[in-house]
Amino acid sequence: xxxxxxxxxxxxxxMQFGGVVAVDNLSLEVxxxxxxxxxxxxxxxxxxxxxxxxxxxxxxxGAVWFNGNKIVENHxxxxxxKLYAGKDKTVFNxxxxxxxxxxxxxxxxxxFQNIRLWKSQTVFDNVLIAKHLRRTSNVFSAxxxxxxxEEKKQREETAELLxxxxxxxxxDELCTSLPYGLQRRLEIARALATNxxxxxxxxxxxxxxxxxxxDLTDFIRRIRTDFHLSVFMIEHHMDxxxxxxxxxxxxxxxxxxxxxxxxxxxxxxxxIAAYLGEAEEDTDFSDxxxxxxxxxx
Amino acid sequence: xxxxxxxxxxxxxxxxxxxxxxxxVILEQTVRPTSILFxxxxxxxxxxxxxxxxxxxNGFTGLFSLGQAGFMLLGAYTYAIFTIPVEARAQxxxxxxxxxxxxxxxxxxxxxxxxxxxxxFAYLIGLPVLHLKSDYLAIATLGFxxxxxxIFQWDKLGxxxxxxxxxxxxxxxxxxxxxxxxxxxxxxxxxLLINSTYGRAFKAIRDxxxxxxxxxxxxxxxxxxxxxxxxxxxxxxGALLAMFQTTIQASQFKSAMxxxxxxxxxxxxxxxxxxxxxxxxxxxxxxxxxxxxxDNANLNFTSIQILRPGFRKVVFSVVIMCIVLFYQKGIMxxxxxxxxxxxxxxxxxxxxxxx
Amino acid sequence: MNFFQTNxxxxxxxxxxxxxxxxxxxxxxMVYGILRLINFAHGDVFMAAGLIMIYSYTVxxxxxxxxxxxxxxxxxxxxxxxxxxxxxxxxxxxxxMISAIGMSYMIQNLALYITGGLLKTYPKIPWISxxxxxxxxxxxRVTVITPFLTIILVVGLVLLIKYTKIGMAMRAVSRDFxxxxxxxxxxxxxxxxxxxxxxxxxxxxxxxxxxxYPGVTPTVGGMPGLKAFVAAVFGGIGSIPGAVIGAFLIxxxxxxxxxxxxxxxxxxxxxxxxxxxxxxxxTGLFGEKQTDKV
Numbered sequence: 001x002x003x004x005x006x007x008x009x010x011x012x013x014x015m016q017f018g019g020v021v022a023v024d025n026l027s028l029e030v031x032x033x034x035x036x037x038x039x040x041x042x043x044x045x046x047x048x049x050x051x052x053x054x055x056x057x058x059x060x061x062g063a064v065w066f067n068g069n070k071i072v073e074n075h076x077x078x079x080x081x082k083l084y085a086g087k088d089k090t091v092f093n094x095x096x097x098x099x100x101x102x103x104x105x106x107x108x109x110x111x112f113q114n115i116r117l118w119k120s121q122t123v124f125d126n127v128l129i130a131k132h133l134r135r136t137s138n139v140f141s142a143x144x145x146x147x148x149x150e151e152k153k154q155r156e157e158t159a160e161l162l163x164x165x166x167x168x169x170x171x172d173e174l175c176t177s178l179p180y181g182l183q184r185r186l187e188i189a190r191a192l193a194t195n196x197x198x199x200x201x202x203x204x205x206x207x208x209x210x211x212x213x214x215d216l217t218d219f220i221r222r223i224r225t226d227f228h229l230s231v232f233m234i235e236h237h238m239d240x241x242x243x244x245x246x247x248x249x250x251x252x253x254x255x256x257x258x259x260x261x262x263x264x265x266x267x268x269x270x271x272i273a274a275y276l277g278e279a280e281e282d283t284d285f286s287d288x289x290x291x292x293x294x295x296x297x
Numbered sequence: 298x299x300x301x302x303x304x305x306x307x308x309x310x311x312x313x314x315x316x317x318x319x320x321x322v323i324l325e326q327t328v329r330p331t332s333i334l335f336x337x338x339x340x341x342x343x344x345x346x347x348x349x350x351x352x353x354x355n356g357f358t359g360l361f362s363l364g365q366a367g368f369m370l371l372g373a374y375t376y377a378i379f380t381i382p383v384e385a386r387a388q389x390x391x392x393x394x395x396x397x398x399x400x401x402x403x404x405x406x407x408x409x410x411x412x413x414x415x416x417x418f419a420y421l422i423g424l425p426v427l428h429l430k431s432d433y434l435a436i437a438t439l440g441f442x443x444x445x446x447x448i449f450q451w452d453k454l455g456x457x458x459x460x461x462x463x464x465x466x467x468x469x470x471x472x473x474x475x476x477x478x479x480x481x482x483x484x485x486x487x488x489l490l491i492n493s494t495y496g497r498a499f500k501a502i503r504d505x506x507x508x509x510x511x512x513x514x515x516x517x518x519x520x521x522x523x524x525x526x527x528x529x530x531x532x533x534x535g536a537l538l539a540m541f542q543t544t545i546q547a548s549q550f551k552s553a554m555x556x557x558x559x560x561x562x563x564x565x566x567x568x569x570x571x572x573x574x575x576x577x578x579x580x581x582x583x584x585x586x587x588x589x590x591x592d593n594a595n596l597n598f599t600s601i602q603i604l605r606p607g608f609r610k611v612v613f614s615v616v617i618m619c620i621v622l623f624y625q626k627g628i629m630x631x632x633x634x635x636x637x638x639x640x641x642x643x644x645x646x647x648x649x650x651x652x
Numbered sequence: 653m654n655f656f657q658t659n660x661x662x663x664x665x666x667x668x669x670x671x672x673x674x675x676x677x678x679x680x681x682m683v684y685g686i687l688r689l690i691n692f693a694h695g696d697v698f699m700a701a702g703l704i705m706i707y708s709y710t711v712x713x714x715x716x717x718x719x720x721x722x723x724x725x726x727x728x729x730x731x732x733x734x735x736x737x738x739x740x741x742x743x744x745x746x747x748x749m750i751s752a753i754g755m756s757y758m759i760q761n762l763a764l765y766i767t768g769g770l771l772k773t774y775p776k777i778p779w780i781s782x783x784x785x786x787x788x789x790x791x792x793r794v795t796v797i798t799p800f801l802t803i804i805l806v807v808g809l810v811l812l813i814k815y816t817k818i819g820m821a822m823r824a825v826s827r828d829f830x831x832x833x834x835x836x837x838x839x840x841x842x843x844x845x846x847x848x849x850x851x852x853x854x855x856x857x858x859x860x861x862x863x864x865y866p867g868v869t870p871t872v873g874g875m876p877g878l879k880a881f882v883a884a885v886f887g888g889i890g891s892i893p894g895a896v897i898g899a900f901l902i903x904x905x906x907x908x909x910x911x912x913x914x915x916x917x918x919x920x921x922x923x924x925x926x927x928x929x930x931x932x933x934x935t936g937l938f939g940e941k942q943t944d945k946v
Binding site: 355425426429432433435437439441443447448451553556559560563567607608610611613615617621622625 | 688690735736739740743745746747749750751753754755756757758760761762764765766768769871874878881882885917919920922923924926927930931934
Binding site: 054056099100101102104105109110112116117118119120121125128129130132133134135137139142143144145147151154190191193194 | 504
């Protein structure tokens with residue numbers, strides 16, 4: 001189902017804020033059609049990694065590739081000296097710091113951990129505004145309505161999108177009057193309106209009960225197929241993660257500690273230790289009462 | 298169903314505007330020309346335009362800028378400088394040997410140029426300043442307005458600006474309909490912009506600029522656009538003000554003028570165009586006309602003269618403070634004037650009375 | 653040496669003005685540090701102090717009117733906070749700034765009404781208004797006293813903030829408003845204290861300032877207020893030593909520019925400085941960088 005064409009590649013990404021290393025030499029990949037999850041305890045640096053991909057932060061070091069093109073790159077000056085002192089000069093030779101809107105134009109869209117809808121706008125307008133980036137008309141033709149064809153087309157596309165995602169009935173409501181689950185869905189609809197190839201979901205199931213989470217699981221699978229997307233997801237709901245992911249990366253204290261299929265991750269001791277804390281080492285159960293009982297059986 | 302309602306509202310809207318113009322023309326013919334009514338109407342129209350332009354920036358894009366007085370200054374001076382008749386220049390620029398500019402432009406061209414000059418300076422100022430947080434942006438734009446004022450009062454540039462002296466003898470228009478027409482056209486353009494896709498992008502920036510950027514809206518580009526367009530119209534309103542006052546001087550474009558415009562916007566409702574228009578007329582009417590009696594020395598109750606010049610402004614300021622403190626949404630909140638709104642208002646009154 | 657001699661009056665004037673601006677700037681920076689509010693009305697409180705002095709001097713002797721001025725100014729500052737800022741503490745930032753602007757507008761109009769718009773002459777306070785000669789330059793004694801008095805007051809304030817309980821409370825509130833409230837700090841008292849201290853310093857500053865000027869007009873508070881604010885921004889908003897340094901810088905440069913003959917631009921210097929600070933060093937000299945969490 002997933003081809004091996006590489007959509008997203010993060011290469012040796014380090015993100016440092018003053019003395020705090022939020023992301024430590026992270027490398028990961030998302031291939032076409034895959035649903036890849038990024039998991040880890042709170043504060044592990046997952047949203048920071050997202051923010052590097054979407055251009056909110058320029059990484060302290062490393063590069064991000066999208067569809068085979070380098071879209072983000074940075075390197076600390078000191079490292080540059082070391083590189084030029086005789087080692088690998090070809091790896092980092094540039095300085096690419098695009099703003100988030102440029103990255104969205106390339107085809108990467110995202111949702112936010114705390115829903116960031118435009119509160120004064122209706123459901124319809126929230127999605128319509130997300131289509132603004134694809135406009136070819138300038139402010140004059142827009143003001144004098146010379147762009148009425150483009151406007152009509154975008155409105156039709158918005159209506160279509162809302163119908164597909166089951167939001168058409170509430171399209172004229174203020175987005176703040178929607179229940180929480182629908183607001184999350186609206187945020188995903190808004191991201192889809194930008195015509196992305198890669199969708200970044202930041203904790204889409206946050207605050208949802210098991211039923212809503214199950215609905216969301218089907219929903220994400222459906223849009224992956226219907227919209228020909230690749231999905232890169234941060235999530236804490238393990239049932240959603242294990243159910244839907246093709247591959248999982250596990251982050252702790254900013255560094256990658258494990259990667260693999262859901263089965264591999266579930267049985268990985270490092271992952272268990274990271275979430276539950278270290279088990280006591282060298283525990284010898286032979287002198288405990290129940291051990292003898294077992295032997296007796 | 299929706300479309301017919303919209304068309305009906307549009308017709309009613311046009312009907313009201315036409316009615317307004319007819320009323321104006323009738324007033325011009327009947328009431329004596331020196332009546333305070335015309336001062337209020339003209340000044341109200343001018344301030345309505347600059348208030349709407351400020352609302353575009355503050356209310357619709359969320360950029361708290363306090364530089365309007367500076368752009369009005371640019372517009373007013375551009376208009377005046379390029380329309381003073383060549384014969385009169387020697388008299389006006391008496392300390393500067395007639396001034397450097399010895400030609401005139403037609404009035405409409407000069408007015409548009411006024412807007413363009415203001416927009417140009419807005420573009421330059423916006424480049425470094427628009428990414429700052431709201432308080433800092435306010436102070437930075439205030440600072441630029443003050444710098445502009447100092448530059449225009451500088452003697453060395455007097456060959457163009459006439460230094461700290463008045464500029465006068467440029468062509469003016471006497472009829473209120475002219476001011477209403479120009480303001481009306483400009484405000485209509487702003488409304489068209491607000492309801493277009495770019496206007497929606499501005500509102501998205503106001504509501505959540507992080508999300509707007511994530512959805513592909515380039516913040517720097519759009520903020521600069523809003524700033525430039527708002528200043529263009531502020532420049533035109535400056536040109537209108539120059540015509541209204543028949544003389545202009547840089548020293549009058551102080552930050553106090555910006556504060557008055559800001560207060561008009563707040564009273565009318567941040568985010569409501571019709572609110573700004575209504576409150577502009579109310580503001581001007583109160584400060585120039587209706588509260589005049591408070592300055593009248595013939596009405597005193599005690600031996601201390603309470604009612605004397607200045608009392609009017611004190612009462613006025615207190616009223617404004619009350620509105621700011623208790624009625625923060627302003628007159629219209631963020632809604633626009635609509636027939637539906639008025640109908641709804643009366644229905645509510647009726648139901649309250651029936652209870 | 654000759655340059656120094658001809659410009660000494662300006663440099664001295666600069667140091668003196670700088671001290672006066674510093675006393676006003678502290679009020680701005682403290683209020684902004686705690687409430688994140690630019691108190692536009694602060695400059696007008698400064699002006700009001702001048703007017704109060706003038707009016708009380710007509711009916712009372714000097715040793716009464718000076719303390720009375722200070723007490724009444726403090727009262728005005730305190731009342732402004734209670735009336736115009738406290739009700740809007742939960743409102744969006746723009747509302748409270750507009751309230752400050754509205755308050756400034758109201759005070760100016762009140763002053764205009766009371767004085768009739770005419771310049772009111774400031775009383776000559778004996779001893780500090782006397783002319784003295786320093787290094788061959790003739791100036792008033794107040795010019796020399798101001799910097800010393802300013803430094804003493806600033807040191808006193810810094811000690812207060814560092815070593816007293818209320819000072820610690822003020823520091824906590826300026827760090828994190830909500831958490832300080834949760835920790836049981838009486839926010840209202842802390843905020844009132846901030847305004848009281850700010851107004852007290854503004855009152856002292858006004859006495860020193862107007863001893864050097866012919867009189868008080870209702871709009872005279874605007875410019876010094878704005879300049880003091882720029883000083884606070886330059887020094888890093890929320891930092892008291894920064895505001896003081898910024899104020900002296902502005903005072904001295906402004907007067908040197910006047911000395912060089914470019915009087916029209918002495919005011920503009922302040923704004924050019926502001927633009928430079930905002931463009932190249934927005935957090936000021938001693939300010940803290942704030943990152944927004946996405």
